[in-house]
Amino acid sequence: MTLAQIASERLENRKRAIGLIILCFLVFLPGKSFAQGDDDILIGLTAEFGLKTSTSAQAIEMGILTAIDEINARGGVLGGRKIGLIIHDNRSVPARAVSGLRMMADNENVVAVFGGKFSPVVLEMKNEAEKLDIPLLDPWAAADNIISIPSNGSYVFRLSMKDSWALASMVEYANQQGWSQLGLLVPNNAWGRSSKAAAARAVDGQAGISIVSESWYNWGDASLFNLYGAMIASGVDAVLMVANEGEGAQFVQAAASHPENVRVPLISHWGISGGDFVALTGESLHQVDLSVVQTFTFANRSDDRAVDVLNRAGQLFELTGPADIPSQVGFAHAYDLTHILALSIEIAGSTSRSAIRTALEQVENYSGLVRHFDRPFSASLHEALRSSDVFMGRFLENGMIVEIDP
Secondary structure, three states, X not given: OOHHHHHHHHHHHHHHHOOOOOOOOOEEEOOEOOOOOOOOEEEEEEEOOOOOOEOHHHHHHHHHXXXXXXXXXXXXXXXXXXXXXXXXXXXXXXXXXHHHHHHHHOOOOEEEEEOOOOHHHHHHHHHHHHHHOXXXXXXXXXXXXXXXXXXXXXXXXXXXXXXXXXXHHHHHHHHHOOOOEEEEEEEOOHHHHHHHHHHHHHHHOOOOOEEEEEEEXXXXXOOHHHHHHHHHHOOOOEEEEOOOHHHHHHHHHHHHOOOHHHOOOEEEOHHHHHEOHHHHHHHHHHHOOEEEEEOOOOOOOOOHHHHHHHHHHHHHXXXXXXXXXXXXXXHHHHHHHHHHHHXXXXXXXXXOHHHHHHHHOOOOOEEOOOOEEOOOOEOOEOEOOOHHHOEEEEEOOOOOEEEOOX
């Protein structure tokens, strides 16, 4: 069996293990019957379910459903109304995501819609959400300009990293390790442009460090092996890698194929954690110095909130342990965003989308899975996380990511 076949089989087994049902539109709660009624409150999710190597959409779905199960077990919202979920596979195609968003917005029971991992997709959804006056919740996509506050307010809220923080942390880590001549690998899209600009700003703030080699690639390219060789030839000490799991795995394999004495460390944005990166890279991962920027991991979490969430998710999705939860940043961010949304519904006292939008800015003192939030959002700031939430991590063999001791 080839490495690609092993990775594909492992991904399919993981998806089956968490009990996912991927249909165009489906309202359900795991392990329970859920018949949509006139009084139900619905959350929408349009994400990249159809991508073969991706687990990000599944992780976001699991996080939302785990939070929904908690909320409904406590009696729901607005005096006993239950919450359900509608999912849509946009296959990471912006036009499909916008179409899915419109269909969800046409359902008056849908109070808000979650997006997925890909910034170019969520940027298109953002424009449509503002037109439709429906809250769009971002648990992953990191392009800086997804969040902007016009004078009349915005319907877009993010609990996730942004590229500026990611690249600043990556450059700072390189500087701490004494790597001053950096390469930059970025995709030829909105995420890549956002990351390039963020990297330039981060390097400007660090004396003695510079980007000496820059390479662009298109999603699906098979030429990343050549790009690694070109960077080595340019004399880089390390490479800042902005990639998802597919292209990232290619680049790691390219690095491992070079003699050990010419390999350089790879410092990666978190897109690679949106799939089963350990399976996709195989033995190559153990031959390369790879670090990845993150905001959450279940590794070494023994606090009551994390234990309770793991127990509930384990029961819902028949998990054997935290390593069975894929793409854990997506899970945690979506879980916290769902609880914040529920709190905003209670503050609004209705399912009016405009009232919920305003109420999202008024939620206070939410102790979440990621951390405690004094006030996740405000009228002037729709970013729930801060740069201080970002850390560098490494992959374990079971796919978990552990924080590198700062």
